[in-house]
Amino acid sequence: MKVEEIDVDNEVGEVSEILSQNEKTKGILIHVLQQIQEDMGYLPDEVLRKLSKKLNIPLSEIYSVASFYKMFHFKPRGKKVVRVCLGTACYVRGSKKVLNMLENEFGIKSGDTTEDLTMTLETVGCVGCCGLAPVATINDNVVGEIIGNKKLEKLIDDIRE
């Protein structure tokens, strides 16, 4: 989404008539941030500065909101974002092992991105597929039952692919 093209009333939708201008611009902030991130992969500083002017919200406040939520990133991200689930069910079925294995294989720690931007490794609370534990997600795809070396190797191949 181009910052210049944001139409506040259109983004707010039906409730627009009853909100003050201030409430409106604030109300669409998270939604707009989501769209910027979807387009660019992260929230570049220069775009946030433009957004601050456009919506008339102080830059500090935009950063305050964006940094509160886990989904927003201020640095470029890997092409594949791999999230290893450390939810209860996955945890008791050995997802820590999956995480350690990936950290060793790619030489990065959880939360980091490889230098060539192939992948970003993260952990996630629970993706809600506890029946398939342990699971990891590669972008939006869920890989389930990662038990044993064969499955682990397959996971690594899928990431490299």
Added chain:
Amino acid sequence: MEKNIIIKVCMGTGGVASGGEEVLAKFREMITESNLNAKISSNCHAQKVGCRGFCSKDVLVDVIVDDVKTTYKHIKPDMVERIFNEHVINGVPVNEWLAGPEYNNFHDKQTKVVLSHCGDIDPEDIDSYIAVGGYNAAKKAVLEMAPEEIVNIIKNSNLRGRGGAGFPTGLKWELGLRIKSDVKYVICNGDEGDPGAFMDRSVMEGDPHSVIEGMIICAKATQSNSGYIYVRAEYPLAVKRLQMAIEQCLMKNFLGNNIFGSDFSFDLKIFQGAGAFVCGEATALMRSIEGKRGMPSPKLWRSAERGLWDKPTVLNNVETFANVPKIILNGANWYRKLGTERSGGTKVFSLSGKVRNTGLVEVPLGISLREIIYDIGGGIEGGKNFKAVQTGGPSGGCIPAELLDTEVDYESLARAGSIMGSGGMVVLDENTCMVNTAKFFLEFTQAESCGKCTPCRIGTKRMLEILERITSGKGKDGDIELLEELGNHIRATSLCGLGMTAANPVLSTLKYFRDEYIAHIKEKRCPAAVCRDLITFTIIEELCKGCGSCKRVCPADAIRGTRKSPHRIDKELCIKCGSCFDACKFKAILKV
């Protein structure tokens, strides 16, 4: 011969992850290729259905021939051809792939109200929902019923908030109706974040219209004209299906201006969360919709008085809303009788952990934990012994074996030191270390604490440090008492539910499994052999065949030995990863 054949392929997140799309595509391809509709039947089609709650057996496929349903489990695309040829065309089911009695047991012992359509209808098609009576309740409520009448039915049904706190829904709506305001909001809380809980996801993915219908009825009852569904960002499929459902409703005039031809209007929007567990808390959720940091505010007034943008707001959980259409259609008495005296109806639990059948389970309130875990869940995986069941996610507690006959309702679980919560139910077996489990949950809440209030921000951190000390063998006298003291203070003084309940996993395990804490602290021993710093791996010489499997997998080259003679683990080099333990086929590695 004319046959009516429907093939239903499970396509919840679990189903899709196991290859549901490919299976469905293959079935559709087979139907087209065989030209079956022209040859033997007037109607044969394959459709996607939502999660039926038995994800460990995915992809599940129903083949329904003239109303006789046969269910297959673990179906892969290459198995489709045989099922199609033998069963669909020749009418002989493929016996070895049937889901079998286990599947039937799992389902037969449940009482499905909220999940009654999940796994049965196509969640992406409004007509599929209408065909099973969908939107009749909303139509009735909007066209024929007075707001007070709806509120009374919900009050009499004894429906209580399914998000965990159990506040009577009817009372909330009554307050929402009584407050006068030009603008009021209805919000559906779909920010399901408890680890081990996925019932709201399944309802939003499998039966999105039931949630929307419940919200329409609530809007009418409280005279609100705008609504939001707050869905957590980690559920893209739920967002997609709800979005489709809203668009279909707009086309049919079930949402928008003058719905069902009445003078009542209701607009509904989806708000996608951005990844913050604390936003499941009502006030934090509303701040998030307002575009602010999702931090809870002190509850000086109820949301029904001052909520979103300071306007009266009625906020309920996904499951609560999904119950509403059924209550309107079947009456308050019907619903009340399903449950106990104080809590009406059923509750959906997501049963997971070390239990044989993991999945979604809907049961009447008042059923015992034992019935859920043994009769429906099929008991403990791998014939191990049951140790505890953790209910209510990170806000809940662990309930030990001696309390397995506890009735499941809000009050009994609270008495046992846990909570009903949103419905996560994780079964732990004898191989689970309770100290480590408590640490796991505290790690979660500590990381998700928003930082606004001191008891939660600093208190949970200090508790976590003590637990880390204990599990790494550095626990000292007085640690247990300190944990209890801290826990009770955090419970009493935190701002919101996240903090108030954060200590529950620790306090409940201290209550029932104190001896494990003592073993960690005094004997530097982990009874369940889980805590890495407290265990050692040794090879039992008599059992070792010298196959070398362990040596090959050891990442630290800590295993020495020549072929066909017993191997040995160098304790200096061993990093205690457990790879050898998993690789040994002869159970020759001892973990203590």
